[in-house]
Amino acid sequence: MPEALLHAVVAAESPHDPNATLRSGVVGLMQLIPETAKQYAVRNRCNPSDNLSGDTLHLKHLLRKFNNNLTLVSAAYNVGENAVTQ
Numbered sequence: 001m002p003e004a005l006l007h008a009v010v011a012a013e014s015p016h017d018p019n020a021t022l023r024s025g026v027v028g029l030m031q032l033i034p035e036t037a038k039q040y041a042v043r044n045r046c047n048p049s050d051n052l053s054g055d056t057l058h059l060k061h062l063l064r065k066f067n068n069n070l071t072l073v074s075a076a077y078n079v080g081e082n083a084v085t086q
Contacts, residue, residue, distance in 0.1 A: 001060055005070070009055070009077070018048040030055035
């Protein structure tokens with residue numbers, strides 16, 4: 001997992017605020033959605049360690065799925081992978 005990618009996502013999603021929340025239901029450093037948290041067995045989306053662990057697994061999945069194409073990975077992360085593959 002490219003460390004720079006993790007830092008970029010955190011900077012873009014929450015400006016390093018582990019308590020960041022949006023009305024859409026995303027929370028934490030990487031703005032983890034409930035469905036993704038459930039998929040990766042994240043216990044506490046607001047806990048920085050849990051949030052980073054879950055979203056790191058999600059990004060690894062997206063990197064594999066989109067052959068390390070960071071443009072597609074970024075799009076899938078933001079709008080959902082199904083929107084990118086359709």
